[in-house]
Amino acid sequence: METILIVDDEKNYLVVLEALLGAEGYEIVTANDAKAALATVREADLDLVITDMKMPGMSGMDLLEECKKTKPELPVIMMTAFGTIEMAVEAMKKHAYDYIEKPFENEQIKQTIKKALENYRLVKENRLLTEALSDRYRYGNMIGKSKPVLKVYDLIDKVSRSKASVLITGSSGTGKELVAKAIHYQGPRKDRPFISINCGALTETLLESELFGHEKGAFTGAVAMKKGRFELADEGTLFLDEVGEMPPSLQVKLLRVLQEMEFERVGGTRTIKVDVRVLSASNRNINVDVSNGAFREDLYYRLNVIHIDVPSLQERIDDIPLLVRHFIKKFQNNGKEKKIELSPEVWKAFYSYPWPGNIRELENVIERAMVLNSGETITIDVLPEQLTGAKTEFDVERFIPPNVPLQKALEEIEERLVRRALAQSNNVQAHAAKNLGITKSLIQHKMKKYKIIV
Ligand SMILES: Nc1ncnc2c1ncn2[C@@H]1O[C@H](COP(=O)(O)OP(=O)(O)OP(=O)(O)O)[C@@H](O)[C@H]1O
Ligand SMILES: [Mg+2]
Structure with a gap:
């Protein structure tokens, strides 16, 4: 009423x-x-x-x-x-x-x-x-609640309100673009365009005209005026992906635009003013390029006002169950909402594999498994070879830093195991306890000890 x-x-x-x-x-x-x-x-x-x-x-x-x-x-x-x-x-x-x-x-x-x-x-x-x-874009659909990711969310919240340049680093497939989108869609520019450009995928001349646009007749083939990405992103956000690949001549031009927020189209004389927030990403350590002179130091500091390092999947291994469930849902044919499980060998492989391609690789593995798998349980035979051949022994060197007291190291492992068991059993404490071979009251005790809230 x-x-x-x-x-x-x-x-x-x-x-x-x-x-x-x-x-x-x-x-x-x-x-x-x-x-x-x-x-x-x-x-x-x-x-x-x-x-x-x-x-x-x-x-x-x-x-x-x-x-x-x-x-x-x-x-x-x-x-x-x-x-x-x-x-x-x-x-x-x-x-x-x-x-x-x-x-x-x-x-x-x-x-x-x-x-x-x-x-x-x-x-x-x-x-x-x-x-x-815009809610769909809260953290850009990012899944995960492990400690290193919570830190990233926190940074996203803080920087989305400002106009400061952010450099997002992390290995390939860790979700750098997702972080950039989250910053844009959570900030005051969300109703304006998010424009991205891959600086590593284009030749120098093409990249220049893509970034700054060109006038009609600026070069052979320039049959009409074209606006560049900086102009298209006016009042919005420009995402410079693989910024470390930018050739030196364009680095100078980019620096000027970042400082003055104005530029001319290729072949043009009119100065164009814009208001653009710049986010950039790199899966290489640009620091190295700076010290050997391949990347301008002044530009590096302009881009890197705030730095967000996106953790590798190995550093956020506790998120695997959540991510797996998310991707299963994503690749499940609509309507067929069967509950798909993973066999214990598959879980084991997922935890011991180093995931060099990070979340993108996990996503691809699940997509493939969903196509090849016929039953309700994903079994080891539908995983690609690199996963089934993985070493499944627990690698102490990888997980525990040197000189950690034994008690602390054991607690660290215990906490991870409890978290994992809970995640794998959809947070049903009785199931998780059974899988760990302990009583329900003991798992509750451990949850309290490690402040695990489900
Ligand atoms: N936290 C996450 N939750 C869900 N999906 C994710 C998450 N992080 C990344 N992805 C997915 O993984 C894939 C790779 O992410 P993205 O393209 O953002 O990575 P990237 O770091 O930019 O990779 P590259 O360095 O290769 O460009 C995408 O399909 C993305 O949707
Ligand atoms: Mg990317």
């Missing part, structure tokens, strides 16, 4: 309108001065406000302004007495939805209200849709 607030200092009008609109099935709230009305606007979940213009104390116009400040979308209809029509025009300028003249025709006021409510419903639906869309 939709709720309408009626505001008038004349009690008669309140009574008449309440009866008229109540009969239409709306829920009616009334106030006989603007102050009380404002309190209701702030607290209640209203769909429409109808207010008289002239009231002692705070006027209807003031109320309109306050409403627009607190709830800009909430429609407000003004009631004007004879002779205050200029004020009604003024109110429309201040974004009143409509006005009605007193005394009013019942049919007319009912129609106006119906239209206002319909319009508001559309506005709300629209907002919910956009919210749902």
